[in-house]
Amino acid sequence: MLTLLAVASEDGWAFVRTDESILLVRPPYSHSNCRKVGEHAVEEGVTRHGFSACERDFADWRELIRFLNDLVRKTRDARGEQIVRQGLGAQMMQFASDDVLDKFLGRVETELVPSGSWEPAERLLIDMLKLPQVRQNSSLLARVSKLLGWTVEARKDTEARRQELIEDDDISAQYPALGQRYDVHELAEYNRRVREKASVLFAGI
Amino acid sequence: MVCRDACYVEAIFLNDVELSSVDRVRISQAEYDRLFDLAFSDYTQSHDDATHSLKADFVCILRASHESHLTLERI
Numbered sequence: 001m002l003t004l005l006a007v008a009s010e011d012g013w014a015f016v017r018t019d020e021s022i023l024l025v026r027p028p029y030s031h032s033n034c035r036k037v038g039e040h041a042v043e044e045g046v047t048r049h050g051f052s053a054c055e056r057d058f059a060d061w062r063e064l065i066r067f068l069n070d071l072v073r074k075t076r077d078a079r080g081e082q083i084v085r086q087g088l089g090a091q092m093m094q095f096a097s098d099d100v101l102d103k104f105l106g107r108v109e110t111e112l113v114p115s116g117s118w119e120p121a122e123r124l125l126i127d128m129l130k131l132p133q134v135r136q137n138s139s140l141l142a143r144v145s146k147l148l149g150w151t152v153e154a155r156k157d158t159e160a161r162r163q164e165l166i167e168d169d170d171i172s173a174q175y176p177a178l179g180q181r182y183d184v185h186e187l188a189e190y191n192r193r194v195r196e197k198a199s200v201l202f203a204g205i
Numbered sequence: 206m207v208c209r210d211a212c213y214v215e216a217i218f219l220n221d222v223e224l225s226s227v228d229r230v231r232i233s234q235a236e237y238d239r240l241f242d243l244a245f246s247d248y249t250q251s252h253d254d255a256t257h258s259l260k261a262d263f264v265c266i267l268r269a270s271h272e273s274h275l276t277l278e279r280i
Contacts, residue, residue, distance in 0.1 A: 083258060089243075117249065
């Protein structure tokens with residue numbers, strides 16, 4: 001059982017009593033973003049920092065976080081503010097310093113590329129290429145261009161390999177007897193060579 | 206720009222509380238990193254509305270600082 005003790009409706013910060021302690025939670029809502037606080041912090045939050053006191057129970061975190069998100073949305077709506085859900089990362093990058101952009105490139109290299117997250121990597125790198133601070137910094141520009149090249153090539157390579165898998169599977173599905181008698185990968189290779197040479201009489205070449 | 210004790214931004218007013226009087230905007234390095242991490246994760250994961258609002262607020266602060274030629278000082 002969780003009890004919401006006080007909340008700041010405009011930004012979704014909240015004091016929450018759990019079975020063990022009182023936590024200050026704030027977006028993005030995650031375990032690592034919760035801070036353990038004392039009773040006095042709740043009182044200070046209400047008297048000094050614009051939190052509204054309340055006493056409301058929630059069965060679990062999912063229910064509580066849904067409530068907090070709804071509250072932020074309703075509060076912003078009431079102020080005539082539409083919640084923007086797209087393109088904020090790119091907007092933030094417009095004001096990012098070189099060291100932040102450098103860190104992002106490191107994360108593309110060490111997190112996105114190894115995990116095959118080509119699509120987000122490409123979008124991020126393309127947005128970076130548009131930034132004046134990147135275009136004016138030859139070392140950043142070179143790094144972004146190089147990484148983008150790698151990413152595009154790696155994505156194409158992955159897509160081509162997946163296409164081969166589909167083609168291999170197609171042969172054994174379409175011709176089960178052939179699939180039982182021959183290796184499907186060899187058949188697929190033969191198929192490709194027929195297609196390339198535009199002739200079935202290339203054997204031995 | 207709204208600044209409170211608990212906010213991640215501290216504004217140093219030299220004289221009158223007007224934008225023209227603001228010398229610089231300070232933000233803790235940890236908070237700056239935390240907020241810019243959201244810019245990165247904007248490309249890699251979906252965010253909820255409270256997080257979108259947080260990012261939008263930070264964009265407003267960054268834009269206002271930039272347009273007013275204020276130094277964003279990380280401490």
